[in-house]
Amino acid sequence: MTKKNSNDKDPLSIGVIGAGSWGTALAIHLSRLGVATTLWGHRSEHVKKLQQERENQKYLPGQRFPELLQVSSSLEETISAKQVLCLVVPSHVFRQTFQNISYLLKGKKDVPEIYLSATKGVENETFFTMTQIIDHYLKEVKIPGTVAVLSGPSFAKEVAKQLPTAITIGSRNADTAKILQRIFNTEYFRVYTSSDVVGLEISAALKNIIAIAAGVCDGLGFGNNARAALITRGLVEITRMGKALGAEEKTFYGLSGLGDLVLTCTGDLSRNRHVGLELGKGNKIEDILKNMSMVAEGVKTTLSGYLFARKLGISMPILEQMYNILYRGKNTAEAAKSLLTRDLKEE
Ligand SMILES: NC(=O)C1=CN([C@@H]2O[C@H](COP(=O)(O)OP(=O)(O)OC[C@H]3O[C@@H](n4cnc5c(N)ncnc54)[C@H](OP(=O)(O)O)[C@@H]3O)[C@@H](O)[C@H]2O)C=CC1
């Protein structure tokens, strides 16, 4: 599959599932590249507004939809006659959304060949990654298809503005990764490939927790030294858990690991960092979340990550203090003190 279908007659069609900021930015990106793209949103009133205004004023204001971009609230319509499905709903609704898709695909002949997750989170209750959920339902409904993940430092707003960005697309199937690389890559959006799917997904999910911690650090007014130390030790923790789950160490030093960690720990467009900044200024998590319309995946991942790290016996002290702040109401300055006064160690 290139930008044409395998028989080279039908143009490439992609369904993007999730009309938040990232789904919208990716759908705009694809349609700019000449791909017939359908963007699915779950609320019909919101979808009607997108169709009328040809812009997502709620999640990505100021970015006009290219002509090739269609918007739909019908899952069936969105997935029909597509070669690739790109899944970009928040992780807590991923299973339900993909289960619905799989039931619609069941028994059909003309089904997508590739399922690409661009979500950055894990399932809270099970710690399943999004591609594990996709794999599960594809097997259940006996649908063939390869699975992939898109990750890396990429604020939706900057991608939509065509500012230079580099990301990684991973699949255990090298051909799939290359096909997607060719579809998504353009001058301002450079795509690398990887085969380390679990590494990409775990680094993407866990960096959100460290981004909240970096926000706390800045909210407390700790300065640049502290933030740099937090990013570095955060990467050690992320790598520790990733390796325990079978990921390759080098992935954590790549775009999806270090790259996205630096972006979200320092970039003020990060929603996770914003949550941390507000916590560091003394605001309560309930109030911070009430005032946000967008998702900060790291809040839920802190709870599931903490429980999972304990289960596996992995030491993750920053994660533990973030759990204490978010779920035990610990004072942020006290949590920082607990980290700084731990037993002395070799690096
Ligand atoms: N934004 C970014 O820059 C980037 C985000 N990501 C990741 O992409 C994923 C999606 O985040 P993002 O696009 O930012 O989300 P946003 O916070 O921008 O929006 C959330 C979206 O989820 C929708 N939603 C809520 N409940 C459901 C449901 N039950 N079924 C389907 N959709 C639902 C919302 O719809 P509504 O409001 O209409 O209810 C809204 O469209 C996350 O995992 C995030 O980490 C990755 C890279 C960059």
Ligand SMILES: O=C(CO)COP(=O)(O)O
């Ligand atoms: O993952 C992102 C950019 O790569 C977006 O981060 P936030 O969800 O913290 O905004």
